[in-house]
Each structure stands twice: as C-alpha cells, then as structure tokens.
Amino acid sequence: MNRQTSETLYKEAEDLIVGGVNSPSRAFKGVGGGTPVFMKKGKGAHFYDVDGNQYIDYLGAYGPIITGHAHPHITKAIINAAENGVLYGTPTKLENQFAKMLTETIPSLEKVRFVNSGTEAVMTTIRVARAYTNRTKIIKFAGCYHGHSDLVLVAAGSGPSTLGSPDSAGVTKNIAQEVITVPFNDIKPFEEALNKFGDEIAAVLVEPIVGNFGLVEPKPGFLEEVKQLTHKNDSLLIFDEVITAFRFHYGSAQELTGVQADMTAMGKIIGGGLPIGAYGGRAYIMEQVAPLGPAYQAGTMSGNPASMAAGIACLEVLQQDGVYDEMDRLGEKLESGILKHAKTYGLPVKINRLKGMLTVFFTHEEITNYEQAENTDGEMFARFFKLMLDSGVNLAPSKYEAWFLTTAHTEKDIDQTLEAVEHAFSQMG
Numbered sequence: 001m002n003r004q005t006s007e008t009l010y011k012e013a014e015d016l017i018v019g020g021v022n023s024p025s026r027a028f029k030g031v032g033g034g035t036p037v038f039m040k041k042g043k044g045a046h047f048y049d050v051d052g053n054q055y056i057d058y059l060g061a062y063g064p065i066i067t068g069h070a071h072p073h074i075t076k077a078i079i080n081a082a083e084n085g086v087l088y089g090t091p092t093k094l095e096n097q098f099a100k101m102l103t104e105t106i107p108s109l110e111k112v113r114f115v116n117s118g119t120e121a122v123m124t125t126i127r128v129a130r131a132y133t134n135r136t137k138i139i140k141f142a143g144c145y146h147g148h149s150d151l152v153l154v155a156a157g158s159g160p161s162t163l164g165s166p167d168s169a170g171v172t173k174n175i176a177q178e179v180i181t182v183p184f185n186d187i188k189p190f191e192e193a194l195n196k197f198g199d200e201i202a203a204v205l206v207e208p209i210v211g212n213f214g215l216v217e218p219k220p221g222f223l224e225e226v227k228q229l230t231h232k233n234d235s236l237l238i239f240d241e242v243i244t245a246f247r248f249h250y251g252s253a254q255e256l257t258g259v260q261a262d263m264t265a266m267g268k269i270i271g272g273g274l275p276i277g278a279y280g281g282r283a284y285i286m287e288q289v290a291p292l293g294p295a296y297q298a299g300t301m302s303g304n305p306a307s308m309a310a311g312i313a314c315l316e317v318l319q320q321d322g323v324y325d326e327m328d329r330l331g332e333k334l335e336s337g338i339l340k341h342a343k344t345y346g347l348p349v350k351i352n353r354l355k356g357m358l359t360v361f362f363t364h365e366e367i368t369n370y371e372q373a374e375n376t377d378g379e380m381f382a383r384f385f386k387l388m389l390d391s392g393v394n395l396a397p398s399k400y401e402a403w404f405l406t407t408a409h410t411e412k413d414i415d416q417t418l419e420a421v422e423h424a425f426s427q428m429g
Ligand code: PLP
Pocket: 062, 116, 117, 118, 119, 120, 122, 145, 146, 147, 148, 207, 211, 212, 240, 241, 242, 243, 267, 268
C-alpha cells in the first residue's frame, strides 16, 4: 500500500507541530514507530487517506464516532448550528434541551454542566468533590486514564497504598502526594488505602468499565464494594464515563452495572464528534459550583451551539431501535472470527468484549487489571497492527486501546476485517 503523501505530510508536520501530532496517542510510538496515516475523509465506517487508500475504521476517533463518520443527521445539525452562529456567550435553548436529555437518561445526574473535553469534566468533578467534602486526596485505579490534568497524571508508588509519583514532567511531587493509586478489580488494596488515609480522601475516581488498558469489565461485586466502602468513609464516588456513557446502551455504565455514582464525568460520544465534556451529579453536590457555590469552573466555549446540536443529534440516532443490538451482534461475530483464526494459526489471543467495543490482547492470560495488560505481547500487537493497516483496517496504534464498532459497520465490513485478520495471523503464526 502506497502511503507516500502521508510520509511527506508527516515530515512537514514534525517541523511544525510537536512530534508531528496534536495528541501523542496518534503517533506510532506504541507500535514501535512508523508514519501515522493522514486521513482525508471519513464516511460511515470507512476512512480514505491522502494517497487514496481506503480503510475500515475501528478507531472511531478513540470513541466519539459511534454513528460512523459524517452521519447525515449529525452533519445537518452542525450545518444548521453553524448557519445561526457558532458561539454566543449567552445561554441557549439547546443547552436546556441537551441537559434535559442527559438528566432524564442518567438518574444520578440531577444537575449538569457542559465543558469542552473529558479532561475538563474529570478535573472539575475532583475540584467539586474536594469543595464538598473539605478533603484533599483522591484514590484512583492503576491504568485508568482520566485526561491530562495534573492530578490524574500520577501513577502508583511502589506499594498499593502508597502515595503516587508524577507520571509526567511538570506535575509536582506535592500534587502527586494527593493521589493514591490502587489496582483495579482488587478490593483489598483499595480498602487498605481507605483505612490508611481515611478522612483525607475526598473522592474515589474510577472508569466503571475500563477502556484505557484495553476494555476491562469490573468483576462481579467490585463496583458495589468500592461504592459501599467509599460511602462508609464519607468520600464521594466519581465515575469517569468519558468513554462509557452511551457506548454500550442508551445511557450510562452505571445503569448497566447497577451502581450509581455521586458524580459523573462524560465526553466523547455526547459531542457527536465535536469538542465536548460534561459533568454532573446529585444537586446538593453540584450546588458547590459557581455561580451557586464556592467551586469555580468556567468556559468561553462551554455549551456552544454547535457541540450541543451535534450531541443532541448523535443521541437521537442512538435512540433508534436496535442500534446497540446490531453493534453487539457484529461485535460477537468479530470476536468469534478472530478467536477462530487465532486458534488455526496457534496464536495466544484473548478478547475482552462488551457489545460493540473490544480489545484483542496477545496473551494466554485473562486480563482483569493493568499489570496483566502490561504483560501482554506488545511486539506481536505491533506486527498485527501494521499488517491490518496494510490490509486496509485502521486500528488504534496501541495494545492498550479498544476497537470501536459503530452503527455504520456492516456485515461486509466484518467479513473483510476477518479476512485481513486471517492474513495477518498467517504471517505471524
Ligand atoms: N477519561 C477517559 C476515560 C478517557 O478515555 C479520556 C480520553 O481518552 C479522558 C477522560 C479525557 O478526555 P479528553 O481527551 O476529551 O480530554
């Protein structure tokens, strides 16, 4: 496959944009290097690059594009919004309409606030939780990603209930001291951390269904226990639903798991592909936020008409009968096909899948936490990734990411993808 124009553009980008990309995960560092493909057009489940190559897309822009690229209903809503002016700096009816859709769908969201990214949404839930509890520390789970604000760019210390160390230059030790990281799906270290830091813990932050060390579901009872212990400690439970909200069914992961959070952060899908974030929770907690309360949070672009219109249109598409069942059906077909080919070629493959989201791990082990995900075979994934790309299947360039199905993927796309998988495995086996 000729990707000469991508090569040339990447060289130019490297001179102009740091690392040639505007978000590090777009570079091919996680797959041993290479040139990111410069896409020119997306339509439905397909991408077209600047050299005229066509791909079936499972990146889904890292989650938001659940209805496929350039969905006509969303495109129309964006054009309509643009024609009326993209930014007002005043309240609009669209904000009410969208807030109503979210609060009516997700019971724990009594009040919301729109922001511009998942990072902002999570960052603010922490600030509000600190304001509400008058405490400073948070507990998070190893491998969960919560955006790039200082407090959540902190990794575990040497033991499970030690204080964190900065994961990024520029994050100070003092900030890292406010974060305790414990393993996902393991209640004991979590309980130990709560016992050790007790009344210093403002909040416990978790992706209720993990999407950032691959797709990993909570073990039965894990979230329930986390909630129960968190509340016993008078701390708040924050669910980071930036990936999970509206991903597996129409609504939140908290409805799916039956565990309600005190506060929720969202993003990605709810913007229909335009920049967005939202956070919300119980009214008595949200009333901490300015102008009602002492916790400050603001945004020039927040609640802008274009993002609101795109988000509403996206959720309208997702309200249609059967869309999630179809993503589930195609996901199941993909999963069983990949496993069948892996068996044929004797490759160690495990798949975690929920509905239309899945991660293919190169390992013999079940993956239930970050440490296990780290131990999967990255070199094998890198080979697989590149072979798939050359066969016209676009995956995320990292063994820790998921494949996202959309409402636009068809049986034919899955058949073609499985042919590409078989070809890739035949080269790897
Ligand atoms: N939280 C989760 C679970 C995410 O996956 C991400 C992004 O991938 C974020 C927060 C940050 O969102 P954004 O990239 O919109 O700032």
